[in-house]
Amino acid sequence: MKRAFIIHGWGATPKDHWFPWLAGSLKARGYRVDVPALPNPTAPVFSDWQHTLARHIGTPQPDDLFVAHSLGGITLLHYLSQTRPKEIGGLVLVSAFAEKLPALPEIEGYSIDDYVVQARPDLPAIRAMTANTACIVSGNDSIVAPEASLKLANALQARVITVPDAGHFLASDGFDTLPQVLQAVENFRSKGA
Numbered sequence: 001m002k003r004a005f006i007i008h009g010w011g012a013t014p015k016d017h018w019f020p021w022l023a024g025s026l027k028a029r030g031y032r033v034d035v036p037a038l039p040n041p042t043a044p045v046f047s048d049w050q051h052t053l054a055r056h057i058g059t060p061q062p063d064d065l066f067v068a069h070s071l072g073g074i075t076l077l078h079y080l081s082q083t084r085p086k087e088i089g090g091l092v093l094v095s096a097f098a099e100k101l102p103a104l105p106e107i108e109g110y111s112i113d114d115y116v117v118q119a120r121p122d123l124p125a126i127r128a129m130t131a132n133t134a135c136i137v138s139g140n141d142s143i144v145a146p147e148a149s150l151k152l153a154n155a156l157q158a159r160v161i162t163v164p165d166a167g168h169f170l171a172s173d174g175f176d177t178l179p180q181v182l183q184a185v186e187n188f189r190s191k192g193a
Helices: 019-028 046-057 071-083 112-116 123-129 146-156 179-190
Strands: 003-007 032-034 065-069 090-094 133-138 159-163
Touching: 003 019, 003 046, 003 071, 019 032, 019 065, 019 179, 046 071, 065 071, 065 179, 071 112, 071 123, 090 146, 090 179, 123 146, 133 146, 133 179, 146 159, 159 179
Parallel strands: 003 032, 003 065, 065 090, 090 133, 133 159
Antiparallel strands: none
């Protein structure tokens, strides 16, 4: 059975936003789904989040599907860069970024910059792991500037899926489902992934 991992971001839990809906939708498509609860989500410790991914994912497998949101994206990109799998099945990044966010150095007193500088995403290596990469971007994301997500998409040679006026794809933005993720996954599957 193919594995799928959904990696949440800052301040979230596996029960938030569109994660439960996506987990159920992927299970219905035959995936064994894991949504790790990353510890202390409003004050994440980089090494703790990495250890949690290691416990849940272990060595990434050729059929593994990864979906990550916001800070979960750079967390996952670092993990994949460190574990260096030869191949993964697919990668969907939602409001993702791979470097400091000038407009968001901190949230509620927590330094996002201090977290981000610990990440060492090797984007060429990740690009080589899969041809199945999609970045979902909102045109009015006030947390992760669309330009940051588009820069990452370009570096990964990812398919860009733009959702107008989606904010940061949070439940408070009206997102308890995100069908664009499933569309990306179906596109991967139609390509033989």
